[in-house]
Amino acid sequence: AQKITQTQPGMFVQEKEAVTLDCTYDTSDPSYGLFWYKQPSSGEMIFLIYQGSYDQQNATEGRYSLNFQKARKSANLVISASQLGDSAMYFCAMRGGTGANSKLTFGKGITLSVRP
Amino acid sequence: DGGITQSPKYLFRKEGQNVTLSCEQNLNHDAMYWYRQDPGQGLRLIYYSQIVNDFQKGDIAEGYSVSREKKESFPLTVTSAQKNPTAFYLCASSIGKPGALAETQYFGPGTRLLVL
Numbered sequence: 001a002q003k004i005t006q007t008q009p010g011m012f013v014q015e016k017e018a019v020t021l022d023c024t025y026d027t028s029d030p031s032y033g034l035f036w037y038k039q040p041s042s043g044e045m046i047f048l049i050y051q052g053s054y055d056q057q058n059a060t061e062g063r064y065s066l067n068f069q070k071a072r073k074s075a076n077l078v079i080s081a082s083q084l085g086d087s088a089m090y091f092c093a094m095r096g097g098t099g100a101n102s103k104l105t106f107g108k109g110i111t112l113s114v115r116p
Numbered sequence: 117d118g119g120i121t122q123s124p125k126y127l128f129r130k131e132g133q134n135v136t137l138s139c140e141q142n143l144n145h146d147a148m149y150w151y152r153q154d155p156g157q158g159l160r161l162i163y164y165s166q167i168v169n170d171f172q173k174g175d176i177a178e179g180y181s182v183s184r185e186k187k188e189s190f191p192l193t194v195t196s197a198q199k200n201p202t203a204f205y206l207c208a209s210s211i212g213k214p215g216a217l218a219e220t221q222y223f224g225p226g227t228r229l230l231v232l
Binding site: 004006031032033035037042043044045046047050052053091093095103104106107108109 | 149156157158159160161164174204206208217218219220221222223224225226228
């Protein structure tokens with residue numbers, strides 16, 4: 001079974017500063033993938049970044065980077081130079097490599113509020 | 117433009133009534149998914165389909181039914197057996213390559229279901 005834990009109740013960051021959103025995971029799969037999604041108040045889930053368990057380097061996509069620490073089973077999202085439009089819910093998710101399906105397991109999410 | 121559409125945006129259900137949520141995609145994806153999101157919670161998988169005329173139960177399938185007669189369409193019916201249907205429902209799709217860990221799921225804008 002796979003489990004994603006996001007325990008930060010809510011995060012606040014000043015505009016233009018960096019912020020880290022925590023995600024820990026648990027799986028018995030030797031290979032797996034980790035995802036981060038953003039959900040603004042409109043409700044749609046927007047894909048941000050992906051990290052594979054065997055990737056040698058931490059993933060980066062523009063202002064988003066993933067601080068992947070495999071031994072600690074953590075995959076924290078770092079947002080640099082926060083913008084007001086970054087205010088949203090952020091979800092960490094994972095997919096294990098044991099089957100032919102492609103189901104994702106999601107955490108409960110973290111609310112980020114960017115202050116002007 | 118390619119994407120996923122869900123309709124209606126808001127849906128009201130009376131006690132004992134079945135309602136159907138629409139999901140259409142023009143991304144030529146094989147796999148489609150239905151998730152339920154409750155306030156302050158992550159996404160939970162209801163049903164998924166990896167190919168036309170085939171679908172599997174997710175983690176919370178009781179009280180729901182689906183069909184996959186066309187590649188583009190994956191409607192979800194919330195039956196009267198679902199005793200607590202008030203939630204936000206998200207449809208997603210992906211290419212559907214088995215075992216592809218990095219495969220991204222793309223989401224529609226969601227349907228909010230309320231019980232009268």
